[in-house]
Amino acid sequence: MKKLINDPASVLADSLRGLAAAHPELRVDLEHRVVYRATPKAAGKVGIVSGGGSGHEPLHAGYVGPGMLDAAVAGEVFTSPTPDQVAAALAAVDTGAGVLQIVKNYTGDVMNFEMAAELATAGPGTAVETVIVADDVAVEDSTFTAGRRGVGTTVLLEKIVGAAAEEGQDLASVTALARRVAESGRSMGLALTSSTVPAAGKPTFELPEDEIEVGVGIHGEPGRKRQATAPASDLAKLLVEPVLADLDFTQAPVIALLNGLGATPLMELHLMYGEVAALLDAAGVRVERRIVGNYITALDMAGCSLTLLRADDELLRLWDAPVATPGLRWGA
Amino acid sequence: MKKLINDPASVLADSLRGLAAAHPELRVDLEHRVVYRATPKAAGKVGIVSGGGSGHEPLHAGYVGPGMLDAAVAGEVFTSPTPDQVAAALAAVDTGAGVLQIVKNYTGDVMNFEMAAELATAGPGTAVETVIVADDVAVEDSTFTAGRRGVGTTVLLEKIVGAAAEEGQDLASVTALARRVAESGRSMGLALTSSTVPAAGKPTFELPEDEIEVGVGIHGEPGRKRQATAPASDLAKLLVEPVLADLDFTQAPVIALLNGLGATPLMELHLMYGEVAALLDAAGVRVERRIVGNYITALDMAGCSLTLLRADDELLRLWDAPVATPGLRWGA
Numbered sequence: 001m002k003k004l005i006n007d008p009a010s011v012l013a014d015s016l017r018g019l020a021a022a023h024p025e026l027r028v029d030l031e032h033r034v035v036y037r038a039t040p041k042a043a044g045k046v047g048i049v050s051g052g053g054s055g056h057e058p059l060h061a062g063y064v065g066p067g068m069l070d071a072a073v074a075g076e077v078f079t080s081p082t083p084d085q086v087a088a089a090l091a092a093v094d095t096g097a098g099v100l101q102i103v104k105n106y107t108g109d110v111m112n113f114e115m116a117a118e119l120a121t122a123g124p125g126t127a128v129e130t131v132i133v134a135d136d137v138a139v140e141d142s143t144f145t146a147g148r149r150g151v152g153t154t155v156l157l158e159k160i161v162g163a164a165a166e167e168g169q170d171l172a173s174v175t176a177l178a179r180r181v182a183e184s185g186r187s188m189g190l191a192l193t194s195s196t197v198p199a200a201g202k203p204t205f206e207l208p209e210d211e212i213e214v215g216v217g218i219h220g221e222p223g224r225k226r227q228a229t230a231p232a233s234d235l236a237k238l239l240v241e242p243v244l245a246d247l248d249f250t251q252a253p254v255i256a257l258l259n260g261l262g263a264t265p266l267m268e269l270h271l272m273y274g275e276v277a278a279l280l281d282a283a284g285v286r287v288e289r290r291i292v293g294n295y296i297t298a299l300d301m302a303g304c305s306l307t308l309l310r311a312d313d314e315l316l317r318l319w320d321a322p323v324a325t326p327g328l329r330w331g332a
Numbered sequence: 333m334k335k336l337i338n339d340p341a342s343v344l345a346d347s348l349r350g351l352a353a354a355h356p357e358l359r360v361d362l363e364h365r366v367v368y369r370a371t372p373k374a375a376g377k378v379g380i381v382s383g384g385g386s387g388h389e390p391l392h393a394g395y396v397g398p399g400m401l402d403a404a405v406a407g408e409v410f411t412s413p414t415p416d417q418v419a420a421a422l423a424a425v426d427t428g429a430g431v432l433q434i435v436k437n438y439t440g441d442v443m444n445f446e447m448a449a450e451l452a453t454a455g456p457g458t459a460v461e462t463v464i465v466a467d468d469v470a471v472e473d474s475t476f477t478a479g480r481r482g483v484g485t486t487v488l489l490e491k492i493v494g495a496a497a498e499e500g501q502d503l504a505s506v507t508a509l510a511r512r513v514a515e516s517g518r519s520m521g522l523a524l525t526s527s528t529v530p531a532a533g534k535p536t537f538e539l540p541e542d543e544i545e546v547g548v549g550i551h552g553e554p555g556r557k558r559q560a561t562a563p564a565s566d567l568a569k570l571l572v573e574p575v576l577a578d579l580d581f582t583q584a585p586v587i588a589l590l591n592g593l594g595a596t597p598l599m600e601l602h603l604m605y606g607e608v609a610a611l612l613d614a615a616g617v618r619v620e621r622r623i624v625g626n627y628i629t630a631l632d633m634a635g636c637s638l639t640l641l642r643a644d645d646e647l648l649r650l651w652d653a654p655v656a657t658p659g660l661r662w663g664a
Contacts, residue, residue, distance in 0.1 A: 002525070002542070002544070004524070004564050004596060004603060004636060005563070005564055005600060005603060006563040006565055006603075007563070011599070014564070014603045014606060015599045015606070016602075017606040018601075018602035018603045018609070018624075019602045021610075021622075022602060022605045022606075022623075022624040054599060055599060057598035062598070077599075192336070193334070209334070212334070229334050231338040232337055232338050232346070235336060262598075263595040263597070263634070264595075265387070265389065265594045265595070265629060265631050266594075266629070267386060267387060267389045267409075268335055268336035268347070269336070270347045270350035270389070271338075271346045271350045272336045273350040273353055273354045274347070274349040274350025274352075274354075275338075275350070277350070277354075278353075291354075292350075292354040294598070294626075297598070299597050300595065300597050302334070302595070303336075304336060330656075330661060331664075
């Protein structure tokens with residue numbers, strides 16, 4: 001294992017220290033491993049918190065900033081943060097209007113964020129709502145999940161809900177919006193290589209030199225099948241077809257995310273997006289907004305995923321609203 | 333070789349088609365392989381053109397947009413664009429104020445951009461100035477280079493010079509500024525793995541599982557030495573010390589770029605930046621601005637590079653000016 005690290009045991013702490021040095025506009029609580037905006041949101045606005053295991057950067061800490069998250073809670077690599085960590089973040093960002101927490105559907109995350117909500121409600125009296133993202137169409141139930149896994153829709157949801165909170169929508173409205181977005185997004189991924197968790201020191205799974213994992217999870221969970229590598233135009237079908245089979249994306253404008261899993265060059269991501277876009281166009285899907293790049297990664301995994309979100313004028317308006325975070329930034 | 337491509341022969345064309353689909357704010361001339369702003373800069377302002385071999389994305393096409401480049405010319409992977417391609421771009425962006433072209437110091441690029449300048453001057457009568465970036469302190473003369481290689485300072489230069497052109501500085505001023513920036517930047521990189529050029533189908537060089545290449549070039553050119561992998565805190569010294577030994581960075585504010593070479597996760601880049609920042613601080617270097625991420629890559633190479641630019645109030649002001657490109661965006 002060759003990595004730019006000091007010691008597998010200190011990867012998260014060392015990385016958060018570097019994040020703090022790189023981004024003075026963030027405040028990093030190294031004790032609780034929570035990343036906040038250095039300048040908090042105005043009082044009276046709903047707080048937005050997310051988090052989960054580390055190793056998916058820029059998710060979540062890279063989405064802290066005006067127009068998106070107020071705090072991101074970092075667990076160890078591919079490991080849920082503890083309820084105490086999350087509760088600290090929930091209390092810290094509550095300015096009186098309550099907090100929405102955004103949770104990817106992994107058993108540990110769901111349990112720990114739920115306990116955190118109870119702690120924050122019982123202790124400082126913070127009103128907490130929860131939205132769970134479970135958008136991965138690859139498989140039902142997985143290594144760390146009951147139901148579907150939560151992946152790319154999380155990025156789009158954090159952006160849209162962050163905009164709604166920023167403009168002053170109340171907790172009930174923000175929560176209803178979050179649920180609507182969570183229900184309207186679908187994802188599918190594929191891996192060319194495994195990732196390697198620093199503490200494990202070896203690849204999470206073995207993949208022969210000429211095979212890919214179709215429907216892989218962002219922690220290396222098994223997908224639907226393995227098959228021989230194929231041209232990008234065929235790989236694009238493996239992403240587009242299951243997503244379109246699961247939800248009708250032809251009746252509304254769509255926001256698309258073509259996401260790199262960490263080790264795939266941008267040149268290949270652009271190429272894949274070209275193939276995906278052509279298939280979507282042929283299927284009558286109207287892509288009104290799109291982003292291509294590394295947005296929700298799996299350490300050093302090579303591969304990509306596609307996320308489509310069924311939008312409407314309101315979601316497009318919130319998508320277009322200014323955002324200023326390390327990972328997503330426009331109009332500000 | 334597992335890659336998200338169709339055919340090694342069509343990688344560039346397919347990728348540019350995907351770039352066009354992903355970024356409607358760009359106009360991609362697929363015939364000449366030049367990427368322009370969809371909405372050109374106002375007439376009377378100096379045009380800024382760059383380009384080179386592909387495989388370094390987001391450099392250069394990802395830096396086309398308001399506040400940075402007017403056009404980026406794409407050669408095949410790790411191969412210089414032709415004079416005809418470059419001349420087409422030079423002529424297209426000239427609104428009467430002339431054009432500055434930014435060239436990384438590789439023999440093929442220098443020759444072809446020079447010939448392009450002659451073609452554009454002799455034909456459409458475009459006034460062309462050239463700045464060459466040769467900032468890599470690793471080695472003198474290299475596989476594709478006489479003198480030093482051009483790397484990370486290119487990104488910082490394109491940003492700063494783009495801002496100057498945007499605010500209406502004339503060709504002489506913009507050129508003088510470009511030369512000053514080129515002389516004030518220094519870089520050093522290291523690789524954990526080789527990259528694989530699609531047309532070659534195998535890694536550019538072989539690196540044992542426990543070794544790194546110190547001073548690697550962005551096409552896999554040999555560096556200063558190979559050595560055993562080491563903790564990030566030691567690797568950081570291998571980047572910082574040769575850069576500081578080459579130019580005094582303690583007498584002025586500094587802009588720092590900690591750059592990923594393509595396959596290194598953001599988590600590791602943050603971690604490395606933390607180590608680099610601590611060393612710079614201890615050396616009395618005052619980092620006033622910094623960016624951390626994949627800005628000038630080498631396909632699927634794992635590793636990173638450090639670039640420092642000796643700035644002043646004027647360079648900081650131009651750095652802070654609004655920029656709106658796929659790869660760099662703020663304040664707009």
